[in-house]
Amino acid sequence: MQQNNSTTEFILLGLTQDPMKKKMVFVIFFIFYLGTVVGNLLIVVTIKTSRTLGSPMYYFLFYLSLADSCFSTSTAPRLIVDSLSAKNIITYNECMTQVFALHFFGCMEVLVLILMAFDRYVAICKPLHYPTIMSRRVCTILIVLAWIGSFIHSIAQIILALRLPFCGPSLIDHYCCDLQPLLKLACMDTYVINLLLVSNSGAICSSSFVILMISYIVILHSLRNHSAEGRKKALSTCTSHIIVVIIFFGPCIFIYTRPPTTFPMDKMVAVFYTIGTPFLNPLIYTLRNAEVKNAMKKLWHIKITSESRR
Template identity: 80%
Template sequence: MKQNNSVNEFILLGLTQDPTKQQMVFIIIFIFYVGTAVGNLLIIVTIKCSQTLGSPMYFFLFYLSLADSCFSTSIAPRLFVDALATKKVISYNECMTQVFALHLFGAMEIFVLVLMAVDRYVAICKPLRYPTIMSQQVCNVLIILSWIGSFIHSTTQIILVLRLPFCGPNLIDHYCCDLQPLLKLACMDTYVINLLFVSNSGALCTSGFVILMTSYTVILHSLRKHNAEARRKALSTCTSHIIVVILFFGPCIFIYTRPPTTLPIDKMVAVFYTIGTPFLNPLIYTLRNAEVKNAIKKLWHTKITEESKR
């Protein structure tokens, strides 16, 4: 709680202290963030405007792209500013807001990935009941529950962080405000709070990963009963999902299931899942998905045709 703190701001060490490397960081992060924003916006607009992408899979992909965009935005703009700043200062309130946003949209991404796996399981293993089980009403309820679950997770995290008293050093050896770096600065024994952090974030990441990998194992096992064409299409979709799951959950589990210690590699791992994965997701879902590529081409063709008639 802020009234118990003597610290009103934190100083971020960032990814590097070298001025030349800071400029390189700015350029690289800028390229990745613009690519993330454009790629996810393209998916969002395409799904929203396309008549052919109305299935539950693309409904959930819409929200995955939305969560990706917001997740990356909670980190990248601050990185831009700090990459060009001599002193990387972040206020207490801004730091707490960043923690909340990071975990809100990160949790939403986990829940949506789980829903996409459930959708593929029902579509492949129970095709006759698919329209009934994954109706639009059911999908809407599942997304609402995902937002509620994400909000509860993030609120729990921020309540725990707000209970930490900060009375000494305010130097964060990271490029953003997150749980582990803040625990190191707290003027109290953080053993119990760290257990609560791990049981919240760590359990969410690990259980989500186990559920996803189990569901895809069942799906891949059931594909033996399908014909070659159906197997090829299902494998293409599932492979894309599995790649996204591994890229996101691997670093996430590494960061949030450990004791409150920091390793030299932590920053690069965090960059990968906060900046890299949101950038790769649109590429994975468009380059490996013929329906999305065709819908994008059709959308642009229609747009160009309409402009030429004016």
């Protein structure tokens, strides 16, 4: 990757410089990251191997869990390793790679959440046309478009990052590389680039949140025409989705839709949506979904049975 300045590496200040607190950071986020990877991969394996989870909703959940694992991996391992290091150096190329991965999988999660909301809308509001509208071919095309959209968004972020000249201090007051902390180090007027950032990431977060909330309001309003049992099942599914939307988009909107100012809680807010949300998603989708729990039980029963026969 070609750089356009004299800076070849940065120093990440992380969440804290206190040695004791750094050990706590290591323990806490190692547990969080391990839980995220295990939980999301368990959902991925369960959906892939289960015959009862073949509907479009679980097809999209498969990709949401995959995006969650990769999204958390783009930041958490670096934070965990750096918590044991005295000087947390990240090279320019590694920094740019992290910016790309962070926005690629973050955007993928946003687009998959929109697809899941669209799936629920069709299933509840247009049940007779559901098999035709949400066919496997259509779902595959939608996922491919989500991958392409995520790639375009990430390329746009990288182009903005590569335009930043760095010629002064190389201390990044963050635990990962992102455009906001990099803007503070650039030796140029970053007003235009910040405006582009807000119009890109900020607009995606805000518009997606509004679209999702409107869609779920429409869905919940249409549930009054369903039977009590159908209304209860649909309400349970939609509630899970709404919880995920709020806990993911709230911090994103806070970070990406404001002027380039710094707040003390910025790093903790970023931790919540880059590490916290991917950790919570498997819990939300398994604890509130009987079909996923039953499929997991069958998967483990088959595995234990096959192991005992050996």
